Amino acid sequence: MIKMTRAATVGAAAAGLMAFLVPNVMASAPGHEHPAAPAPGGGPHSKPAPSAQTLRALAQQAGIRIGTAVNADALAAEAPYAAKVGAEFNSVTPENAMKWDAVEPTRGTYNYTQADQLVAYAKAHGQLVRGHTLVWHNQLPSWVTSGDFSAAELRDILHQHITAEVTHFKGKIWQWDVVNEAFNEDGTLRDSIWLQKLGPGYIADAFRWAHQADPKAVLFYNDYNDDGINAKSTAIYDLVAKLRKEGVPVQGVGIQGHLDVQYPAPHDIADNLARFDKLGVQTAITEADVRITLPADNTEVEAQNEAYQTLLEGCLLTRNCTDFTVWGFTDKYSWVPGTFSGEGQANIYDENYQPKTAYTAISQDLRLAGR
Numbered sequence: 001m002i003k004m005t006r007a008a009t010v011g012a013a014a015a016g017l018m019a020f021l022v023p024n025v026m027a028s029a030p031g032h033e034h035p036a037a038p039a040p041g042g043g044p045h046s047k048p049a050p051s052a053q054t055l056r057a058l059a060q061q062a063g064i065r066i067g068t069a070v071n072a073d074a075l076a077a078e079a080p081y082a083a084k085v086g087a088e089f090n091s092v093t094p095e096n097a098m099k100w101d102a103v104e105p106t107r108g109t110y111n112y113t114q115a116d117q118l119v120a121y122a123k124a125h126g127q128l129v130r131g132h133t134l135v136w137h138n139q140l141p142s143w144v145t146s147g148d149f150s151a152a153e154l155r156d157i158l159h160q161h162i163t164a165e166v167t168h169f170k171g172k173i174w175q176w177d178v179v180n181e182a183f184n185e186d187g188t189l190r191d192s193i194w195l196q197k198l199g200p201g202y203i204a205d206a207f208r209w210a211h212q213a214d215p216k217a218v219l220f221y222n223d224y225n226d227d228g229i230n231a232k233s234t235a236i237y238d239l240v241a242k243l244r245k246e247g248v249p250v251q252g253v254g255i256q257g258h259l260d261v262q263y264p265a266p267h268d269i270a271d272n273l274a275r276f277d278k279l280g281v282q283t284a285i286t287e288a289d290v291r292i293t294l295p296a297d298n299t300e301v302e303a304q305n306e307a308y309q310t311l312l313e314g315c316l317l318t319r320n321c322t323d324f325t326v327w328g329f330t331d332k333y334s335w336v337p338g339t340f341s342g343e344g345q346a347n348i349y350d351e352n353y354q355p356k357t358a359y360t361a362i363s364q365d366l367r368l369a370g371r
């Protein structure tokens, strides 16, 4: 039903959205508020007008899901955090709770406590769950990285891990990020433990094993710096095309969307996503955030709003782009300051749960696409 709604509306909205995609038009576009001149419901720290619709209501009208990564500790401990997750989003991704080190910290011993809590929360709030992530080079427990296993043993370990985790959540996960960040920027495969020990075939194996464990979950390849058309996104495109020809069950491509206002926004994102539409796979923006070198000035805040819109518009203009997920919604729990020295303010709410102008920018785009 959702796709039907958007199919009917997105074409009409496309002209308006395309205008937003042109930077010079954006600056003077009607309704595109400058942060220094807040309009009703639109200032940098103002609350939306009481009649304002939530992001999830607007996204539903626009025919996509809007999601957030969820910090399991904050969800359990902080009522205002949990209230926003439930009210504003209709999809959730565990920020860390489904990663290998969280789920299987020692060999064969699984801990799903936090992930199960999020899945239950999502069910209670009418939200879908993106599973994240099964095969990655980061957040691996040391028993995996230092085990000195033979290729056959490690392949078996990977098979077991995928089968156990996907089976545990069978029927509860909408989209799984099966393989995460397997490529380098130049389009070669990352020299991870998986490539080193198992060779490039680990990617197809992972998708096959995940599909066996939950045939209904939509299986994604997920990466960063693949927003526009470049060596990395082309390598992903080529791999997905090849795998699908071979009958490997890869059904989606995730564009993480970790941006930084000091670099140009990916204005060719819709062209990139259109390639994947033609391959017959879904796409999604899976981890959007836009970081700023602190202290942020008004120009940087405006660039941030535009970067969020560039990502979202790319999705709204793409028939099979199903969802737009922000990597955390509040600056209070962002991964950015701990990872990128001197940078921050990357999210759509400030540390006090007040919506920022990026929130308004996203609302405007969703409203336009939903008309």
Ligand code: XIL
Binding pocket: 095, 096, 180, 256, 287, 335
């Ligand atoms: C990050 C989390 O946000 C942090 O809390 C954690 O310490 C490291 O990982 N790409 C991904 C995500 O696919 O899983 C990462 O999440 C951010 C980059």
